[in-house]
Amino acid sequence: MARSDVQLMLDVKAGDEQSFELLLRKYRTPLVNFLYRMVHDSAAAEDLAQEVFLRVYRARKDYAPSAKFTTWMFRIATNLALNSVRDNRYRQSEISMDQAVEVGDDERRTMEVPDLTPTVEQFLVARSRSEMILRAIDALPEKQRAAVLLHKYQELDYDEISRILECSESALKSLLFRAYETLRTALAPLLNTEKVSSH
Amino acid sequence: MSSTDRFAKNCGSLEDKLIEYLDGRATPANRRAVEDHLAVCSSCRDRAEDFRALFSAIDDLPVVSPSPAFDTSLRTRIAVEAAHSGFWGWIPSPRLAFAVTALIAMSVWLSSMPRTPNNDSAVNRAPAEAEFSMIRDLPVLENYEVISKFDALSELPASADDAAAAEVKNEASE
Numbered sequence: 001m002a003r004s005d006v007q008l009m010l011d012v013k014a015g016d017e018q019s020f021e022l023l024l025r026k027y028r029t030p031l032v033n034f035l036y037r038m039v040h041d042s043a044a045a046e047d048l049a050q051e052v053f054l055r056v057y058r059a060r061k062d063y064a065p066s067a068k069f070t071t072w073m074f075r076i077a078t079n080l081a082l083n084s085v086r087d088n089r090y091r092q093s094e095i096s097m098d099q100a101v102e103v104g105d106d107e108r109r110t111m112e113v114p115d116l117t118p119t120v121e122q123f124l125v126a127r128s129r130s131e132m133i134l135r136a137i138d139a140l141p142e143k144q145r146a147a148v149l150l151h152k153y154q155e156l157d158y159d160e161i162s163r164i165l166e167c168s169e170s171a172l173k174s175l176l177f178r179a180y181e182t183l184r185t186a187l188a189p190l191l192n193t194e195k196v197s198s199h
Numbered sequence: 200m201s202s203t204d205r206f207a208k209n210c211g212s213l214e215d216k217l218i219e220y221l222d223g224r225a226t227p228a229n230r231r232a233v234e235d236h237l238a239v240c241s242s243c244r245d246r247a248e249d250f251r252a253l254f255s256a257i258d259d260l261p262v263v264s265p266s267p268a269f270d271t272s273l274r275t276r277i278a279v280e281a282a283h284s285g286f287w288g289w290i291p292s293p294r295l296a297f298a299v300t301a302l303i304a305m306s307v308w309l310s311s312m313p314r315t316p317n318n319d320s321a322v323n324r325a326p327a328e329a330e331f332s333m334i335r336d337l338p339v340l341e342n343y344e345v346i347s348k349f350d351a352l353s354e355l356p357a358s359a360d361d362a363a364a365a366e367v368k369n370e371a372s373e
Contacts, residue, residue, distance in 0.1 A: 024270065032265045046265060050273045057277055133256050151218075152257040158219070173215040180218070184249045187256075191249050 005069035012060045020060075023069075024053060030154060031077055037149050038081035039088075040138050048084060052077045068160060075164045078146050085142045129190065136186040144179035151176055209236050210243055217243075221250055 003011070003019075005026075011019035031052060036045035055076050137145055143165060150161045162172040184191065213236060219225045220233040237244050 024273070028265050028269060029262065032269070033263050036263045042263065042266075045263070046269055046272075049265065050269070050276060053273055054276055054280070058280075129256070130260055133253075133260060137257075148257070152254060153260075158224070170215055173218050176218045177214045180250050180253055181246075183253055184246070187253070191252055 006065040009056075009060070009063055009069055010065070012057075013063045020057060023056070027070075027073065028053075031073070034074070034149055034153060035077060035081055037134070037137060037153065038078075038142070038145060039084050040134075044084060048077070048080045051080055067163060070154075070156065071160045071163050074150060074154065074156065074160075078150075078164050082142050082146065132187060132190055133183075136183050139186065140179055140182060144175060144182065147172060147175045148179045148183070210240060212236075213243055213246075217247060217250065221247065221254065 003022075005023065008019040008023050012023070028049060031049045032045050035048045035052075036042055039045055039048065052073060056073060137148060140148065147161060147165060150156050150164060156164070158169045158172055162169045165172065165175075167175070213233060216225060216229045216233050220230055225233065237247060
């Protein structure tokens with residue numbers, strides 16, 4: 001009979017390295033997936049996933065199963081991802097929007113920030129449906145993004161997700177509603193196209 | 200309340216129920232409430248349909264796999280950390296290790312600094328007096344019988360002033 005995640009972790013605590021290997025094999029892909037969708041950088045996602053496993057391994061001697069293993073692991077992952085996103089946003093925000101940009105022949109004008117709302121034409125030329133959806137998810141505020149990914153990608157239940165995001169279940173459901181409403185608006189041309197083609 | 204207001208109020212109440220309804224996790228009472236509203240509100244029906252489509256689309260997103268070197272890289276990081284923790288393992292945290300190192304370095308630096316002379320006569324007097332009392336209290340000086348029979352002491356003048364006065368007198372008489 002397969003051991004539960006909690007039992008595997010308790011066995012790791014007792015010194016069983018093979019149990020840690022089993023946890024690694026079970027969760028490395030979901031973890032890398034989640035982190036990649038959060039930070040949108042494969043190298044960073046792998047680095048963060050390794051950091052999660054490293055912290056799990058470090059904490060093995062003091063491990064006490066007060067919550068589900070996935071709740072604990074994904075809380076570590078979410079915190080690392082949110083810190084990474086905020087650090088990158090801080091570095092990117094150091095570029096001044098009012099900074100003059102030289103475009104040639106001594107002509108200078110301020111940096112133009114593109115309108116990210118996709119037009120129908122942009123949808124038609126976009127490489128793939130997945131790319132559109134991923135771009136829309138990537139544009140969500142980080143907490144909404146984490147909520148959507150944990151909800152749909154990891155299929156965690158509301159209690160787990162609310163513990164990971166440190167909010168109430170009611171607040172989580174509102175957060176998810178707002179996130180899907182934002183995605184619905186951003187992906188309206190895609191959804192309308194699919195509705196037309198299905199009728 | 201107008202029918203529009205009533206529907207608007209009910210649309211707002213869907214915010215914490217629609218997701219769990221679409222997930223099939225709503226309580227029976229909440230499920231009925233959502234279904235009753237969707238039956239009369241086309242806007243929320245469209246919303247629910249779009250949410251279902253989004254759920255399906257996200258489910259279909261390609262899975263990103265870790266690189267082939269992921270496991271090896273992680274095992275290396277664990278091994279490196281275990282090797283470092285062997286020497287510093289008794290120190291619970293890197294901050295404490297830094298603090299201990301800084302304290303040791305400061306102690307070495309302070310002990311290597313030259314001692315500056317102290318010109319304070321009161322401070323200098325204290326060890327001199329301590330030494331004098333030690334000499335004074337030496338047992339041999341209390342043995343007056345020894346002192347009284349000490350030949351060198353018997354040849355000494357009663358005082359230096361008397362000796363000087365005697366010499367002057369001798370010179371005057373010559």
